[in-house]
Amino acid sequence: MIFQTLKLFNFKNFAEGSLAFVPAINCLVGNNGMGKTNVLDALHYLATGKSAINPVDAANVRHGEEGFSIKAACERNGTSLEVLCTVQAGRRKSIKVNSKEQERLSDHLGLLPVVLIAPDDITLIYDGNEARRRFFDSTISQFDKTYLHHLLRYQRALKQRNSLLKQFAQSGRTDPQMLAPYDHQLLTSGRAIYEVRQTFLASFTSRCAQLYKEISQEHEQIAIVYESTWQQDQPEQLYHEALPRDLALQRTTVGIHRDAYHFTIDGRPVKRFGSQGQQKSLLVALKLTQFEVLQQQAGTTPVLLLDDIYDKLDNDRIAILLQMVRGGHFGQIFITDAHPERTQHILAENKLPARIFTITEGQVTDCRDYEP
Numbered sequence: 077m078i079f080q081t082l083k084l085f086n087f088k089n090f091a092e093g094s095l096a097f098v099p100a101i102n103c104l105v106g107n108n109g110m111g112k113t114n115v116l117d118a119l120h121y122l123a124t125g126k127s128a129i130n131p132v133d134a135a136n137v138r139h140g141e142e143g144f145s146i147k148a149a150c151e152r153n154g155t156s157l158e159v160l161c162t163v164q165a166g167r168r169k170s171i172k173v174n175s176k177e178q179e180r181l182s183d184h185l186g187l188l189p190v191v192l193i194a195p196d197d198i199t200l201i202y203d204g205n206e207a208r209r210r211f212f213d214s215t216i217s218q219f220d221k222t223y224l225h226h227l228l229r230y231q232r233a234l235k236q237r238n239s240l241l242k243q244f245a246q247s248g249r250t251d252p253q254m255l256a257p258y259d260h261q262l263l264t265s266g267r268a269i270y271e272v273r274q275t276f277l278a279s280f281t282s283r284c285a286q287l288y289k290e291i292s293q294e295h296e297q298i299a300i301v302y303e304s305t306w307q308q309d310q311p312e313q314l315y316h317e318a319l320p321r322d323l324a325l326q327r328t329t330v331g332i333h334r335d336a337y338h339f340t341i342d343g344r345p346v347k348r349f350g351s352q353g354q355q356k357s358l359l360v361a362l363k364l365t366q367f368e369v370l371q372q373q374a375g376t377t378p379v380l381l382l383d384d385i386y387d388k389l390d391n392d393r394i395a396i397l398l399q400m401v402r403g404g405h406f407g408q409i410f411i412t413d414a415h416p417e418r419t420q421h422i423l424a425e426n427k428l429p430a431r432i433f434t435i436t437e438g439q440v441t442d443c444r445d446y447e448p
């Protein structure tokens with residue numbers, strides 16, 4: 077899949093912007109705070125219906141304006157697609173593909189697969205399990221609609237069950253019978269989700285471990301350990317046993333929403349025992365595995381969005397990544413960098429042609445093609 081053109085209107089610091097991309101490497105350069113990441117975020121919006129930075133739609137509208145629109149011409153396996161995302165105060169967010177409204181976001185996911193590597197991603201390793209669950213859920217949801225469907229149903233039932241637990245606490249009257257339909261939904265969808273996660277993780281982990289070795293050029297063994305309450309024999313029993321605790325805490329304390337993913341290196345948690353370099357290698361390996369999975373499952377090559385990677389990865393790792401770029405491992409790529417001379421140098425050193433956009437205060441002030 078490739079983005080051919082992008083038009084922005086009142087999106088973040090862009091009043092109006094128009095960019096025409098090349099199918100290979102597109103670089104966005106400019107000083108800090110000029111709008112480079114905002115361009116990547118606009119592409120992320122078209123792909124996922126959401127900002128990768130600020131989940132509140134209204135926060136992405138240019139200050140003082142009523143709404144924004146992002147429009148792109150794309151090419152997916154030989155088919156032209158025009159994708160338009162609009163956010164307008166007081167209206168439902170709209171995503172149109174070739175002028176046809178996508179009724180549900182879940183239908184749209186996966187049409188334009190993108191993989192973003194951004195500075196904040198290190199939270200995948202440092203933060204709690206929620207970040208990791210979100211990473212794996214969003215990866216699987218881009219190609220497995222049944223999974224997404226169960227996930228949405230599970231989340232709805234969980235919310236309803238939790239509010240019922242609160243009601244019980246407030247009224248002082250508990251009626252476990254009323255929980256039964258939600259327990260049933262959590263069990264049905266929970267099992268389906270657990271089974272997909274389990275199978276998915278097995279293949280994801282082995283490929284990730286392989287890529288880790290390529291990137292780090294080291295021999296340690298990384299693993300992703302998946303832990304779920306569903307690994308116990310009788311999950312039904314768990315709900316039953318957890319009821320007193322659920323009532324006391326006014327929330328559901330067992331289920332796949334509490335699943336954990338642990339990254340280990342030679343059996344030890346990466347979070348605590350991995351060096352910074354090992355953590356960075358793991359991060360890149362995770363993202364590249366995500367890239368390959370989406371490529372296989374979505375049936376088209378995802379677009380790679382690399383935000384400020386030069387600051388986060390050392391030269392060796394960047395060189396390996398760029399060798400993969402040269403080897404045709406990827407399709408279209410977007411790279412942001414606050415140092416134009418560094419970008420030039422890296423392109424020249426690796427003999428990579430590219431289109432370079434200079435972004436200044438929400439405007440494209442220069443666009444030139446670099447030929448090595």
Ligand SMILES: Nc1ncnc2c1ncn2[C@@H]1O[C@H](COP(=O)(O)OP(=O)(O)OP(=O)(O)O)[C@@H](O)[C@H]1O
Nearest residue numbers: 088089108109110111112113114135136137138139
């Ligand atoms: N809703 C908004 N309305 C107007 N401007 C906004 C809005 N949201 C963000 N901005 C502005 O966008 C700018 C940040 O843009 P962006 O993150 O793309 O910068 P950048 O070029 O990637 O910088 P860096 O090199 O520091 O990463 C900031 O100046 C911020 O004030």
Ligand SMILES: [Mg+2]
Nearest residue numbers: 112113384412
């Ligand atoms: Mg940025």
